[in-house]
Amino acid sequence: MNRQTGQRIVIGISGGIAAYKTVNVIRELQKRGYRDIETILTANGTRFVTPVTVGAITGKLPYTDTFEPGRALSHISLVQPCGILAVVPATADILAKFAGGIADDFLSTAYLACTGPVLVAPSMNSEMYRHPATERNIARLKKDGVHVLEPDAGYLACGSEGPGRMPDAETVADMIEFVLHRKTGGPLSGMRVIIASGGTAEPIDPVRTITNRSSGKMGKELATAFALAGADVEIVAGTGTACYPAYCRQTKVQTASEMKDAVLKKASAADIIVMAAAVADYTPETVFHEKKKKDGNLLNLRLKPTTDILKTLGTRFEGEKILVGFAAETSNVEESAKKKLTEKKADLIVGNIVGVPDSGFEADTIRAVLVAKDQSTVPYEKISKEELAFHIVEKISAIAGRNK
Ligand SMILES: Cc1cc2nc3c(=O)[nH]c(=O)nc-3n(C[C@H](O)[C@H](O)[C@H](O)COP(=O)(O)O)c2cc1C
Incomplete structure (x- = not known):
C-alpha cells in the first residue's frame, strides 16, 4: 500500500508575489509521486512566474488563455474530472471572482466548471487580507465548499508584518494531498x-x-x-x-x-x-x-x-x-x-x-x-x-x- 497518486492535480497560479513559491509546491508533489499535474496561470500570474518555468517543471504547457486555438474547451476537460483544483497563491482578485461567480479568464472559468474539490491558498498584504471585502469573499467560498488554507503571519514582501504569507511548500502540498484524499473517503x-x-x-x-x-x-x-x-x-x-x-x-x-x-x-x-x-x-x-553548578565532585x-x-x-x-x-x-x-x-x-x-x-x-x-x-x-x-x-x-x- 502506498499513496494513491493517480488522480489529476490542477494547480492555478494567480498574480501574487508568492507565485514563485508555487514551483516548489509542484516539485514537492512530484517528489511524493504525483505525475498528472496540470497548471493554469492567470495573465497576471505570468508576470510573476513564466509559462516556460512552469512548463519545464511539469513537462506540460500551462493553460493561460480560454481562447487559445487548439485548446478551446480545455477549461472544462481539464477539471472534469480532476482530483483537485488548488489555487496557489490565490490573489484577493481571484478570490473575489470565485466568490462572485465571475468567469472572465481561464482560471475563473475552470473554477466554475470544476467537479472536484477546490483549495485556495490566499496570499497578500495584511490590509488586503483583512479588508471586509476579502473576508466576505473567503467566508462565501467556505460556504460554497471551497477549502481555504489560512496564510501564515510574518514579514511580507511589501515590508509590513501580519497575516498574508503563503505557507511553505511542504505545508501547501500536505493540504493539497489531504483535500485530494478526503474527497473519496478512505x-x-x-x-x-x-x-x-x-x-x-x-x-x-x-x-x-x-x-x-x-x-x-x-x-x-x-x-x-x-x-x-x-x-x-x-x-x-x-x-x-x-x-x-x-x-x-x-x-x-x-x-x-x-x-x-x-x-x-x-x-x-x-x-x-x-x-x-x-x-x-x-x-x-x-x-x-537551581542550575546545578560544577563542583568537581561525582554527581549521583x-x-x-x-x-x-x-x-x-x-x-x-x-x-x-x-x-x-x-x-x-x-x-x-x-x-x-x-x-x-x-x-x-x-x-x-x-x-x-x-x-x-x-x-x-x-x-x-x-x-x-x-x-x-x-x-x-x-x-x-x-x-x-x-x-x-x-x-x-x-x-x-x-x-x-x-x-x-
Ligand atoms: C509586485 C506586485 C505584487 C503583488 N502581490 C500580490 C499578492 O501577493 N496578492 C494579491 O492578492 N495581489 C497582489 N498583487 C496585485 C495583483 O497582481 C492584482 O490584483 C492582479 O489584478 C491580480 O490578477 P489575477 O488575480 O488575475 O492574477 C500584486 C501586484 C504587484 C504589482
Missing part, C-alpha cells in the same frame, strides 16, 4: 486516531534534561498515512525535529508524565491509539530548583521509573480500542516485540532496530517487523518510514475490519 474515515510521537525530555534542573534522539519522523509519516486513509488524527508530540502535517491537531508535551496525561486524557474519545513515541523509562527522582542522579503508557492503555482498553506500540531494540527484535505485545495487551507491535545508520532514530528508513495479536509476523528488511506507515495503516484497517 478505509478509516470516521475513526479517531491518537499518535504519540517524538521523544521526551526529563528535567534535571531548570536548564538540563535527560532526553533521547527520537526525531518524530515515524510519527509524522503515520499521521500522514492515517489522515490520507480518512481518519481524524491528533498528535501528541514530544521532542524532535519532525514537522507534522498542518491538518492534524497537535498537543505539544515535554516529559513522559505530560505525554501520559495528554494521551490518557484523549484516549477515551479515540478508536485507535498509536504509541510511536520514545518515552523515557526513567526520570530524575528530584529536580534541582537517582532515577525513578515512569508510568508505562502502553501498558496502562492495554489494561484499560483491551478489546475496546486498537492499540499499537513500537519496540525499539538493538537485537532480538521479533522476540521482544512478541513479548511486548502480550505484556502490554496491544493489538499490533512494530518491532524495529535502532542504533544503526539505516534504521531507528533520525533515519528515513527502518528495519521492522509487524507482530499482530495472533502472533503472525510481517518482516520488512529495509523500508522507508513513509512506506512502513502505509503498511501499518493497511494492517490496522484490516484489524478494524475496514479494509477495502
Whole structure:
C-alpha cells in the first residue's frame, strides 16, 4: 500500500508575489509521486512566474488563455474530472471572482466548471487580507465548499508584518494531498486516531534534561498515512525535529508524565491509539530548583521509573480500542516485540532496530517487523518510514475490519 497518486492535480497560479513559491509546491508533489499535474496561470500570474518555468517543471504547457486555438474547451476537460483544483497563491482578485461567480479568464472559468474539490491558498498584504471585502469573499467560498488554507503571519514582501504569507511548500502540498484524499473517503474515515510521537525530555534542573534522539519522523509519516486513509488524527508530540502535517491537531508535551496525561486524557474519545513515541523509562527522582553548578565532585542522579503508557492503555482498553506500540531494540527484535505485545495487551507491535545508520532514530528508513495479536509476523528488511506507515495503516484497517 502506498499513496494513491493517480488522480489529476490542477494547480492555478494567480498574480501574487508568492507565485514563485508555487514551483516548489509542484516539485514537492512530484517528489511524493504525483505525475498528472496540470497548471493554469492567470495573465497576471505570468508576470510573476513564466509559462516556460512552469512548463519545464511539469513537462506540460500551462493553460493561460480560454481562447487559445487548439485548446478551446480545455477549461472544462481539464477539471472534469480532476482530483483537485488548488489555487496557489490565490490573489484577493481571484478570490473575489470565485466568490462572485465571475468567469472572465481561464482560471475563473475552470473554477466554475470544476467537479472536484477546490483549495485556495490566499496570499497578500495584511490590509488586503483583512479588508471586509476579502473576508466576505473567503467566508462565501467556505460556504460554497471551497477549502481555504489560512496564510501564515510574518514579514511580507511589501515590508509590513501580519497575516498574508503563503505557507511553505511542504505545508501547501500536505493540504493539497489531504483535500485530494478526503474527497473519496478512505478505509478509516470516521475513526479517531491518537499518535504519540517524538521523544521526551526529563528535567534535571531548570536548564538540563535527560532526553533521547527520537526525531518524530515515524510519527509524522503515520499521521500522514492515517489522515490520507480518512481518519481524524491528533498528535501528541514530544521532542524532535519532525514537522507534522498542518491538518492534524497537535498537543505539544515535554516529559513522559505530560505525554501520559495528554494521551490518557484523549484516549477515551479515540478508536485507535498509536504509541510511536520514545518515552523515557526513567526520570530524575528530584529536580534541582537551581542550575546545578560544577563542583568537581561525582554527581549521583537517582532515577525513578515512569508510568508505562502502553501498558496502562492495554489494561484499560483491551478489546475496546486498537492499540499499537513500537519496540525499539538493538537485537532480538521479533522476540521482544512478541513479548511486548502480550505484556502490554496491544493489538499490533512494530518491532524495529535502532542504533544503526539505516534504521531507528533520525533515519528515513527502518528495519521492522509487524507482530499482530495472533502472533503472525510481517518482516520488512529495509523500508522507508513513509512506506512502513502505509503498511501499518493497511494492517490496522484490516484489524478494524475496514479494509477495502
Ligand atoms: C509586485 C506586485 C505584487 C503583488 N502581490 C500580490 C499578492 O501577493 N496578492 C494579491 O492578492 N495581489 C497582489 N498583487 C496585485 C495583483 O497582481 C492584482 O490584483 C492582479 O489584478 C491580480 O490578477 P489575477 O488575480 O488575475 O492574477 C500584486 C501586484 C504587484 C504589482
